[in-house]
Amino acid sequence: MKSILSFVVAAVLAFTIFSCSKTEVDSIDPNGTGGLTLEFDNYVGGTNMALGTAQYKNTAGESFTVTTFNYFVSNIELTKEDGTVVKVPNSYYLVREADPKSLNVALTGIPQANYAKVAFTIGVDSLKSQAPVTExxxxxxTGSYGTDNMYWSWNSGYIFMKLEGISPASTISGKAFQYHIGGYGGGFQGAARTANNLRKITLSLGSTSAKVRAATTPTVHLIVDAAKALGGTNTISFATTPTVHSPALAKPIVDNYVNMFVVDHVHND
Structure with missing residues (x-):
């Protein structure tokens, strides 16, 4: 009898501790903040991207290897379950497949809430592109990228996405392909205005919201499929279009890469 009573008491205590702990974790401080991480996981089709080694095929049936895959993510916004939009100030990040640290974007000072959507721009907006270099x-x-330079010094503009590699179908030297996408719709020193290739991506987090708390930093895991930049709305052939370096010629790829991003899942731990 004594052992049964001890078991019951222990069970009640455990339930009480668990309930209190859960309440603390789920409690939202209306004046509190927390963190949220965006994890960018780069793929090609259904395969995790491997630079310089793996062989893939585009929608034109041409085989290729990826050597460089970089893109800017900026002006991040988070939408609460009640529809309130929280803009993350001064949010500009360069994601580089060659740099594992860049694949995780850690946001801080986020108001505590349950978030249902995430949005961001691919590229760098016109105001920041034209701001003084000191800002x-x-x-x-503009001078920190070495061989992965993501800035056109000749045109004073950022390269929003850079996708490079090798394909037997390419018609240029070394069988290379190079897609450097930029253009924010502005001009430079009296030059004609460029095409506006800035694009905003808005993604639902699905059935699992991101619960930002003082003790909980959720991770939103995004799959980024580079193959979608080469096919979908427009089929990009290495044989006919091995290079794109001009904003005016970038629209077919831009119309494709807006579909590169999907939310895979959310971790709330």
């Missing part, structure tokens, strides 16, 4: 630091530092 363009971190990911926007």
């Amino acid at each position: 363009r630091t971190g990911a926007l530092d």
Whole structure:
């Protein structure tokens, strides 16, 4: 009898502790903040991207290898379950497949809430693109990328996405292909205005919201399929279009890559 009573007491205590702990975790402080991480997981079709080694095929049936895959993510917005939009200030990040640290974008100072959507721009907006160089630091530092340079010094503009590689179908030297996508709709030193290739991506988090709390930093896991930049709305052939370096010629790829991003799942732990 004594053992049964002890078991009951222990069970009640455990339930009480669990309930209190759960309440603390789920409790939203209306004046509190927390963090949220965006994890960018780059793929080609149904395969995790491997630079320089793996062989893939585009929708034109041409085989290829990826050597460089970079893109800017900026002006991040989070939408609460009640529809309130929270804009993350000064949010500019360069995601590089060659740099594993860049694949996880850690946001801080996020108001505590349950978030149902995430939105961001692919590229760098016109105001920041034309801001004084002293205001363009971190990911926007125009001299910090070495061989992965993401800035056109000849046109004073950021490259929003860079996709490079090798394909037997290519007709240029070394069988290379190079897609450098930019253009924010502005001009430079009296030059004609470029095409506006900025695109905003808005994604639902699905049935699992991101619960930002003082003790909980959720991770939103995004799959980014580079193959969709080469096919979908428009089929890009390495044989006929091995390079794109001009904003005026980039629209077919831009119309494709807006569909590269999907939310795979959300971790709330």
